[in-house]
Amino acid sequence: MQENNCNSASSIPTSRLERLLRERVLRRSSKSSPSLEESRDTNGDLDNSGNVNDLYLSDGDRGYRDEDFSEGSALEKHLTDGCEKQDARVPKQRLLVVANRLPVSAIRKDDYSWGLEISVGGLVSALLGINEFEARWIGWAGVNVPDEVGQRSLTKALAEKRCIPVFLDEEIVHQYYNGYCNNILWPLFHYLGLPQEDRLATTRSFQSQFAAYKLANKMFADVVNEHYREGDVVWCHDYHLMFLPKCLKEYNNKMKVGWFLHTPFPSSEIHRTLPSRSELLRSVLAADLVGFHTYDYARHFVSACTRILGLEGTPDGVEDQGKLTRVAAFPIGIDSERFVQALELTQVKAHIKELKERFAGRKVMLGVDRLDMIKGIPQKILAFEKFLEENPIWRDKVVLVQIAVPTRTDVPEYQKLSSQVHEIVGRINGRFGTLTAVPIHHLDRSLDFHALCALYAVTDVALVTSLRDGMNLVSYEFVACQDSKKGVLILSEFAGAAQSLGAGAILVNPWNITEVATSIGYALTMPEDEREKRHRHNFTHVTTHTSQEWAETFVSELNDTVVEAQLRIRQIPPLLPKGDAVERYMHSNNRLLILGFNATLTEPIDTQGRRIDQFKEMELKLHPDLKEPLQRLCEDPKTTIIVLSGSDRNVLDENFGGYSLWLAAEHGMFLRRTTGDWMTTMPENLNMDWVDSVKHVFEYFTERTPRSHFELRETSLVWNYKYADVEFGKLQSKDLLQHLWTGPISNASVDVVQGARSVEVRAVGVTKGAAIDRILGEIVHHSHVKAPIDYVLCVGHFLPKDEDIYTFFEPELPTGPAPTARAKIANPLNRFGSNSAGVAALCRKAPLPIPSPETRTNSFLGNGNWWSHMRERMTVHEGSSVLDLRGENYFSCAVGRKRSSARYLLGSSSEVVSLLDELACSSSVMNISNARKD
Ligand SMILES: O=P(O)(O)OC[C@H]1O[C@H](O[C@H]2O[C@H](CO)[C@@H](O)[C@H](O)[C@H]2O)[C@H](O)[C@@H](O)[C@@H]1O
Numbered sequence: 001m002q003e004n005n006c007n008s009a010s011s012i013p014t015s016r017l018e019r020l021l022r023e024r025v026l027r028r029s030s031k032s033s034p035s036l037e038e039s040r041d042t043n044g045d046l047d048n049s050g051n052v053n054d055l056y057l058s059d060g061d062r063g064y065r066d067e068d069f070s071e072g073s074a075l076e077k078h079l080t081d082g083c084e085k086q087d088a089r090v091p092k093q094r095l096l097v098v099a100n101r102l103p104v105s106a107i108r109k110d111d112y113s114w115g116l117e118i119s120v121g122g123l124v125s126a127l128l129g130i131n132e133f134e135a136r137w138i139g140w141a142g143v144n145v146p147d148e149v150g151q152r153s154l155t156k157a158l159a160e161k162r163c164i165p166v167f168l169d170e171e172i173v174h175q176y177y178n179g180y181c182n183n184i185l186w187p188l189f190h191y192l193g194l195p196q197e198d199r200l201a202t203t204r205s206f207q208s209q210f211a212a213y214k215l216a217n218k219m220f221a222d223v224v225n226e227h228y229r230e231g232d233v234v235w236c237h238d239y240h241l242m243f244l245p246k247c248l249k250e251y252n253n254k255m256k257v258g259w260f261l262h263t264p265f266p267s268s269e270i271h272r273t274l275p276s277r278s279e280l281l282r283s284v285l286a287a288d289l290v291g292f293h294t295y296d297y298a299r300h301f302v303s304a305c306t307r308i309l310g311l312e313g314t315p316d317g318v319e320d321q322g323k324l325t326r327v328a329a330f331p332i333g334i335d336s337e338r339f340v341q342a343l344e345l346t347q348v349k350a351h352i353k354e355l356k357e358r359f360a361g362r363k364v365m366l367g368v369d370r371l372d373m374i375k376g377i378p379q380k381i382l383a384f385e386k387f388l389e390e391n392p393i394w395r396d397k398v399v400l401v402q403i404a405v406p407t408r409t410d411v412p413e414y415q416k417l418s419s420q421v422h423e424i425v426g427r428i429n430g431r432f433g434t435l436t437a438v439p440i441h442h443l444d445r446s447l448d449f450h451a452l453c454a455l456y457a458v459t460d461v462a463l464v465t466s467l468r469d470g471m472n473l474v475s476y477e478f479v480a481c482q483d484s485k486k487g488v489l490i491l492s493e494f495a496g497a498a499q500s501l502g503a504g505a506i507l508v509n510p511w512n513i514t515e516v517a518t519s520i521g522y523a524l525t526m527p528e529d530e531r532e533k534r535h536r537h538n539f540t541h542v543t544t545h546t547s548q549e550w551a552e553t554f555v556s557e558l559n560d561t562v563v564e565a566q567l568r569i570r571q572i573p574p575l576l577p578k579g580d581a582v583e584r585y586m587h588s589n590n591r592l593l594i595l596g597f598n599a600t601l602t603e604p605i606d607t608q609g610r611r612i613d614q615f616k617e618m619e620l621k622l623h624p625d626l627k628e629p630l631q632r633l634c635e636d637p638k639t640t641i642i643v644l645s646g647s648d649r650n651v652l653d654e655n656f657g658g659y660s661l662w663l664a665a666e667h668g669m670f671l672r673r674t675t676g677d678w679m680t681t682m683p684e685n686l687n688m689d690w691v692d693s694v695k696h697v698f699e700y701f702t703e704r705t706p707r708s709h710f711e712l713r714e715t716s717l718v719w720n721y722k723y724a725d726v727e728f729g730k731l732q733s734k735d736l737l738q739h740l741w742t743g744p745i746s747n748a749s750v751d752v753v754q755g756a757r758s759v760e761v762r763a764v765g766v767t768k769g770a771a772i773d774r775i776l777g778e779i780v781h782h783s784h785v786k787a788p789i790d791y792v793l794c795v796g797h798f799l800p801k802d803e804d805i806y807t808f809f810e811p812e813l814p815t816g817p818a819p820t821a822r823a824k825i826a827n828p829l830n831r832f833g834s835n836s837a838g839v840a841a842l843c844r845k846a847p848l849p850i851p852s853p854e855t856r857t858n859s860f861l862g863n864g865n866w867w868s869h870m871r872e873r874m875t876v877h878e879g880s881s882v883l884d885l886r887g888e889n890y891f892s893c894a895v896g897r898k899r900s901s902a903r904y905l906l907g908s909s910s911e912v913v914s915l916l917d918e919l920a921c922s923s924s925v926m927n928i929s930n931a932r933k934d
């Protein structure tokens, strides 16, 4: 067994980038050292005939057993151990690849035997290049197998290729694959919009198709779940399976789930037209890692999540309630070696010779596409026609070979496209053809691997005119086969490949037929040195950014999300132990409840659909379910309640005027008992000269940012863009801040507090933590407290700046960055117990006296640390205590926050309501039992 002499957790880099870089270095070094895996044969996983007989090696060949994988990935294990790799002979990680289509399509021979043919398409080509993992492929075999005998025999035949079938019946395939996937999601994701011929019919079929889509995804999930083993990585592919991550996580939240989209992800404005837009986004977000071919697609996805779901987009991904779904670009590649080496095969050389003879004296232009509307085949042919029209000299010197692989032939749109293409090709060939030659060779079928390689190799100009394309691997394959010819690639700027091969290709807008026709002329006559340079650039890219690299990078990041999540969890305080908080409340004699208002005691607003009722939410209202428990708590003589809010006095008066409690408005700058008048606790000499100029700036930005607003308070100003367009709001806030810093507040003593969607300017020293000191002094003074405070509950949805209130009662916390709450609660007693430096500790050891009215100085309301000062004085002169708080009786709790310096978290104001309700009930119970004892 390998010895672990590393100091585990301490050596895990905390930065994701550092971890990934380290992992990459290890991966590369392990490749250059011997491993258990035999080196691949020169043809990769495919045998020379292009069949999949040798797709996967058997377990036995690899020399290790299944249980070797049960403890999770070697890479992840390595990371969590924090060890440097000492032995490259680690077993491969088990990878479950889940895609709609298996790499093979099955053809039934009889009841018991099946023929397996390799499926055509970029996804299959890319994934066949992966050999670093112990992969199993789960998907649909492209055939309806209603009988059990057939299902059993096919399962067995596929098992030899490490493929696991998902059996979908004809109706589901029709509704899910032809309907929802290929007639709705596919065109939408390629900017072709939703179907709109017969709106009513569309609406009706949409419902049933979406239901079938969800059902099919559930069926995939069932099969994955059946074959899943702890430690496996589950990699879901494409738009067919957007619902799958959620289903898988429902089965097992520990499953490592990645989802990769092979198509473009459109602008959020397109995605928002989809009736099931939110459900799909949420399901995808259940994955740990979400990948796209390009940064643009990733950006669109994050933007859809922020705009449609109202979630937080960060540079790392999308955050929801503290859970981060990492979103990133992972551009796919091809198994370039396989193509380069194929050109040396005798069969391929023979094909090349044949083709050269066939097209002698003519330049060859090539198009290879599935017959799909996104590939822009009609546009390509029309551009070629225009070129021939304008350049008669080329008519007998060039040929366009167009391979149009039939695809999704059951979908009417695809049938229409086929006839349209035939019609155009016929017309052009009729127009420019001769007795012996036609300008367009159109093939309605696929070619085998060797024929395709040969065709790529003899081509002078490849023409890729996709109207939109996730990546387009044909362009990569062409480049890989061109090292001797150095032909030219004309590439649509709307293909993902334009981002990687754009520098070497001639980029075109496929809708602009004139531009494409001109580019054809340019490509056919391009000087050799320019062709050479362009080709070199692209060839280097294609041979270094391989499908192998792509898969390894994705899986390595997926493994890392688990490490990242563990590191993040360490920074998140635990949920409030409600039972304990209630129990301790019951058994204490003088309790202090400090409650925030906004998002703590207010009714939660449903933000799910981003259709927030702005007016309803802006009018802050006490949660209706809270009225009764609050009343009961206020009536308890052993309980003092302070509502401490950033809101102004009117808001608090309106909501709490009828209760017997303390109100602290504007972060505690104003205070009153509801039976008395407002007084100010503001520090003396608070300079407010800056207010007018800041107000001016806030007004300016409010006018220019639709759905933003600002609040003018006496000690602060808040500009809120919570309801505005998220991205525009953020841009505006940056601009606003820059304006403020360089102008109105450059010399003012103010604090600028940035909320998630707000900017607040306050006089320096206006924080809840600073105010509580003065507030407590006044309360103690006023209440003539008989017993020391022995229980404090401080609950709020406070801004980071105001979190000083949580630490006010934690005197032993070191200064500087707050330690994580989890660390803090590790030994709560200790914090209040051992160190006499803290104020609370001091109070407990030498109880503080209850102040007499005379102790209060006239300057109290303007005096900074009256409470602390008084406690110290009272310790010396008198014997009784105002605060006797033990660590376990202190509950600081942040509401609806992900990270906080509070000890605990609560999810929402509804949970606060239920907590306060339980506290109210518990004190009634105690009162009754005490009355009985008396
Ligand atoms: O399985 P089909 O319905 O016949 O379709 C074939 C595949 O087409 C799509 O391919 C995409 O993936 C390529 C590799 O990432 C990418 O280069 C290309 O731009 C995409 O169109 C589809 O996404 C796959 O799921 C299909 O299997």
Ligand SMILES: O=c1ccn([C@@H]2O[C@H](COP(=O)(O)OP(=O)(O)O)[C@@H](O)[C@H]2O)c(=O)[nH]1
Binding pocket: 120, 121, 122, 123, 125, 126, 368, 369, 370, 403, 405, 445, 446, 447, 448, 449, 452, 471, 472, 473, 474, 475, 477
């Ligand atoms: O006759 C053919 C035509 C195409 N392909 C393969 O189909 C894939 C097409 O992938 P691409 O990314 O270009 O587009 P997709 O069809 O996936 O949208 C490429 O790997 C081609 O090699 C094939 O095997 N035989």
